[in-house]
Amino acid sequence: MVVASVEGKAGFSEVSDPTIQYPIHHPSSSVDSFQDSGLSGSGAKSDNWSGQLIGQYDIQRLIGQGAYGQVYYAVHRWLELPVAIKVLQHIDTNDRQSLDRFQREAKIAARLRHSNLVRCTDGGIVGGKMFLVTDFVDGEDLRALVRRRGPLSVAEASEIIYQTANALQFIVDNHTIHRDIKPANIMLDSNGNVRVLDLGLARCSVTGESLTETGQIMGTLDYIAPEQAVDSRHVDFRADLYSLGCTFYFLLTGQAPFSTTENSTLASKILAHLEADPPPIKQFRRDVPRAVTTLVTQMLNKSPDLRPSSFDSVCNALSPYAQHDSLARLLTKSGDHINLTGRRAAESGLKWVNQVVGGITATVVALLRLVLIGLGFLERASRRVGQQPSYHFSFRWLKSLMALGVLACAIWFTGIEIIPAENLPGSFFESETAEPSLVKHSPFTQTQSPSQGQPLTGDAAPPMHRPPHLQPPAHPHQPSGHVPPRPPVRSQGVQYNAYQ
């Protein structure tokens, strides 16, 4: 595209002066696209850019509003190419440091090309605001999808997480972290492909203080890793693993792990990520295989060391459940409420079965009690007349049977599962991943003493003043030599060395 005016040299590659100032016009005014329109840093001051022309991009409508700013649907005038333009509200374009940081991150994001990542293709400053141009995804983000349809099937949710993990592994392999994985940042396109948004944005723009709208902070906090909530600057890919686990939980249950009313304040939500266990998935539905619930639990572990060792291992664990074909119809099928309705029907069916079973159990218990009372009377009567009761033996057996029956009923109703040792979480992944402790992990307590085993990731042993899982990793990316054999990936990304 034609850059109307550039301070210094054009292009993102000019680190010393990244401020490409784009002109703003109203489409009705005659604009010669090839003409250098001169510097324009103070065009439309309005917060609504619809109907404006930024460079060659004809801004048509607002399609989203997030913590970082607004997202518009736009069309490139000459190429007639649909794009999404994100106008970032929270970057101070007069602050050289934050501009440089933004440019560094944007450059990385622009060079990573992967079929599950949304490509960033352009960027600059307009009206004193930073903006980014990305591919327009013709589809729906996961937050909207689940709000519309209700929780997804195991196959659908697993496929979405599989594809997202695939993209995130590519990001890790390129020494980057996303830092803001959540349903609103993952889109499903009309071909059934997952597309991850906003790579690199979290680090550059959002600091807690710069966000004023509590609801938006809360939305982001629903998916934040405990160590990221404590110190967001020193996290590694395992923070994204945790956020992906929260997203998986959301897809399966329709709600984020800590979104109950007790966690309605910022502090209580962060505390919940640090300390609490989310309600078990089986409390919402019973059709999720144990291997999948175990995987979610492991991804949500408070300690990064006890999460899966890589995104590849998440893909490996999910490949038996993920079904690519299941996604394409999610957007098109009109039976949008099938899942929800099906779930409600299943729930009411289950309720009915529970009521019948409860009634039968109560009747049997009442009858047994009657028999026991009767036997007790008989026993006392026979003692009075000096006879040895012949039914003494069977009376004891009846009591034992009844106790066992009551125990079985209790197990049935509480849903306690007796899990064989080999199925316990931890056998799921490679030996680098330690058995999750049954003790709840507080980020402020040491979870693994040096004598209990070697650090799992190969990172240097953490200093004693901080718990191990809040330690910054030695490298910002996954250490080499610990990646399990890669499953056959469905899409391969490339890293471009030059901005294109």
Ligand SMILES: Nc1ncnc2c1ncn2[C@@H]1O[C@H](COP(=O)(O)OP(=O)(O)OP(=O)(O)O)[C@@H](O)[C@H]1O
């Ligand atoms: N490239 C795109 N193509 C199509 N729709 C998009 C695109 N980028 C964003 N959107 C839509 O705009 C919505 C808002 O996006 P945005 O990333 O600004 O906000 P958010 O994800 O809700 O919050 P945050 O800014 O904290 O990430 C997305 O959820 C999505 O529906």
